[in-house]
Amino acid sequence: MRFVNAVPCATKLPCMITCILIAVILLATAGNVTASEKNGKSPRATCGVFDLQGYPLAKGEAVALDGEWEFFWGRLLTPEDFQPGQPVPESSGYMSLPGRWTSHKSKGQALSGTGQATFRLRLLPAHNTGRLSLRLFDIHEAYKLWANGVLVAQSGVPGISAETEVPVRSLHLAELALNGHPIELILQVSNHHFRFGGVTDSIMVALPGTLEKFRARDWGLALFFAGCMLIMGVYHLFLFFLQKRDPAPLYFGLYCLLVVGYSITSNTSQWVASVIFPWWPPASMEIFSLACFVMWPSLLFRFLKELYPDEFHSWLHYLLDARIVIFFCLQILAPGVPLYWFIALCLLQTMVFATYYLHRLVLCIRRGRSGAKFLLIGLAMQFLAGLNDSLTHFAIIQSIYLAEPAVCLFVLTQSMALAARFSVAFDSVERLSVELEHKNEALQFEMEERNRLGQKVVSISEEERRRISHELHDGLCQQLTGARLRASALAHKYAGSDDAQALTELADLLNTSTDDAYRTSRGLWPVEHDTSQAGPSLESLVRSITKATGIKVTFEKEYFCKKCMNPNVTPLYRIAQEALTNAVKHSQSHCIQVRLICHGDGKIKLSVQDDGIGYDVATSKGEGLGTSIMAHRAKIIDAELHIISFPQSGTYVSCAAPCSVLTISNHNSERSAS
Numbered sequence: 001m002r003f004v005n006a007v008p009c010a011t012k013l014p015c016m017i018t019c020i021l022i023a024v025i026l027l028a029t030a031g032n033v034t035a036s037e038k039n040g041k042s043p044r045a046t047c048g049v050f051d052l053q054g055y056p057l058a059k060g061e062a063v064a065l066d067g068e069w070e071f072f073w074g075r076l077l078t079p080e081d082f083q084p085g086q087p088v089p090e091s092s093g094y095m096s097l098p099g100r101w102t103s104h105k106s107k108g109q110a111l112s113g114t115g116q117a118t119f120r121l122r123l124l125p126a127h128n129t130g131r132l133s134l135r136l137f138d139i140h141e142a143y144k145l146w147a148n149g150v151l152v153a154q155s156g157v158p159g160i161s162a163e164t165e166v167p168v169r170s171l172h173l174a175e176l177a178l179n180g181h182p183i184e185l186i187l188q189v190s191n192h193h194f195r196f197g198g199v200t201d202s203i204m205v206a207l208p209g210t211l212e213k214f215r216a217r218d219w220g221l222a223l224f225f226a227g228c229m230l231i232m233g234v235y236h237l238f239l240f241f242l243q244k245r246d247p248a249p250l251y252f253g254l255y256c257l258l259v260v261g262y263s264i265t266s267n268t269s270q271w272v273a274s275v276i277f278p279w280w281p282p283a284s285m286e287i288f289s290l291a292c293f294v295m296w297p298s299l300l301f302r303f304l305k306e307l308y309p310d311e312f313h314s315w316l317h318y319l320l321d322a323r324i325v326i327f328f329c330l331q332i333l334a335p336g337v338p339l340y341w342f343i344a345l346c347l348l349q350t351m352v353f354a355t356y357y358l359h360r361l362v363l364c365i366r367r368g369r370s371g372a373k374f375l376l377i378g379l380a381m382q383f384l385a386g387l388n389d390s391l392t393h394f395a396i397i398q399s400i401y402l403a404e405p406a407v408c409l410f411v412l413t414q415s416m417a418l419a420a421r422f423s424v425a426f427d428s429v430e431r432l433s434v435e436l437e438h439k440n441e442a443l444q445f446e447m448e449e450r451n452r453l454g455q456k457v458v459s460i461s462e463e464e465r466r467r468i469s470h471e472l473h474d475g476l477c478q479q480l481t482g483a484r485l486r487a488s489a490l491a492h493k494y495a496g497s498d499d500a501q502a503l504t505e506l507a508d509l510l511n512t513s514t515d516d517a518y519r520t521s522r523g524l525w526p527v528e529h530d531t532s533q534a535g536p537s538l539e540s541l542v543r544s545i546t547k548a549t550g551i552k553v554t555f556e557k558e559y560f561c562k563k564c565m566n567p568n569v570t571p572l573y574r575i576a577q578e579a580l581t582n583a584v585k586h587s588q589s590h591c592i593q594v595r596l597i598c599h600g601d602g603k604i605k606l607s608v609q610d611d612g613i614g615y616d617v618a619t620s621k622g623e624g625l626g627t628s629i630m631a632h633r634a635k636i637i638d639a640e641l642h643i644i645s646f647p648q649s650g651t652y653v654s655c656a657a658p659c660s661v662l663t664i665s666n667h668n669s670e671r672s673a674s
Helices: 003-010 012-030 035-039 210-242 248-265 282-307 316-333 337-366 372-393 403-493 498-524 534-549 569-586 615-620 627-636 660-673
Strands: 049-051 061-064 067-073 094-097 115-124 129-137 142-147 150-155 171-179 183-191 204-206 552-558 591-597 603-610 640-646 650-658
Touching (some): 129 210, 248 282, 248 403, 282 316, 534 591, 569 591, 615 640, 627 640
Antiparallel strands (some): 067 094
16 A cells, blocks of 8 residues: 555544544553442541541542641651550651651741651541451652551652662552551651652552552553563664664664653652562663653654754754763762752753654654654644643642653654654655666666677677778789789790899789788688588688798687587687687797687687786886777677686686577477477
8 A cells, every 4th residue: 555545544543543542541540439429529638637427438438638747847656656644746747648758847837858757637437347458659768657556668768868768669569457446647758869759649548459559550551551562662673683774773763762761760669670670779770761751752862863854953952961861970979869859850951852743743744744644643642641740740730640652652653653664765765776677677778789880899890890891802802813913924024134124023012912811811701601601711820920920729619510610709709819819929838729609508619828928017007908999899798707716827718608509499499399
């Protein structure tokens, strides 16, 4: 299918995938039903007491322990501090959870982002016996939780300074035993490394097994989206290694892998990597996730720049690369609060970059760039998801993180854009292939025509040689012979006179001229040169060269047919003539061997071998050997010409020409036999 036909159908696909992903997200969150939502009420903690007695929990239901918790700022209190007989700790009032203490005031003063605090809540359960489960998620930066004096959950080690605190952000499920009495929850929280502290996510309570199912479902969805992105990342890297001229698949493949690394090691997936790699220290996992977050925008920009170089500005990648350098410098020099403020700045910059990308893609669509519509849909969804995650991160709204499904959708739309580019490329290749095929046919026809014309030129040349040779032989040679005889007769007639000597010398001169004219005639076209008598022509050539130069030249012939009717004998004669001329003039040889062999295998082979100084030595002296002439003659008759040089041992010239007469004769014989 051509690209122009596939595009209209393909444009509907992103919308379908978007609907599917939204449906998956809604199904994923549909199970998080609280008892308050079921009853149409909203239970909340009031003055440090959360009353669940009017809200009996059932399987699949969870309640958020939101509301007013008793708040003790600047102190890490333990259950012993609240024992009877002990001085009652001075409260800083009540703080509404979820929330961060930077938005809370104690004694009329705003609190700083770093510090430590203790939260206290009395939980009145609806059942007197049994067990309940608690879910604590992403509390900055370390905490301990006691229930009725028993430590039930801990993440990191709370401290009163950055040196004494061991920060670990995690997802933790704790169990509470019911004994018919209220449950006193005491929560220590310290933050000396992050921008702000507090409990930014609701603490959930449910019957045993419910929260475990929610966690398993959330981890499964996170792994599903991470797996999709991992497959696409590996796929694009494979595309790059198949065709390394285009770096766009490389950038996008690395981008996908960085997104996978971030998503499974960050709070967006509830640190699902801790399940796969339980040996991975939480601190290094946090650094890894932040590094992936900072680096992937640089690769995404390079990918878009490769696709649309005219629409995206080159200078932007310097800014993105500078962010990476600053991140690693801060990680080394200021790994605490300054680093996380920089991450917050990067998060805001990411939204600015996303706006820039959307604007540039709209420009690409206006200019008719291939695949821009798909990328615009994917980036728009990612922009909305990024806006949701940013507002959730800054505790402006209460929502779930949508980074994974949004990036997965973007990866899918990018694949569609890549498919669109491939479709255009395949269409172009198909069109070029057809054009190339037509041009090859035209070129082949031209080559055949040139070969035919070359053969015709050679044929005309040989015919002209034959005509001139016959005119010399029958005209000039005969006239010179008559003049010589006339001069000899006159010298005999006037013997004894003064003119007799002059006539005798004239007769000798005419005799020499006659011999020269005959030799010239035979050189142009030997009298014996006939397709039915190929041998005598070469024999005559060998004899004349031996007589003229004194070099020993031998001739050997073998014929499969009694009479050789091969029309290629004439070009072979000319090649032999050129090879013998080269050997006589340049090779300094003493012996030359000429062979003309036909074994009836559809080939007739000519060879000329001398014992001279060799072709390489002769050419090094700047002597032209006429090899181009021989090669041209061989090419015209589709013959194979080889020239082999043996230094100081001679040159071997061979030319194997097809024997079309023998081939046709054998074919006719086979047809007659059948």
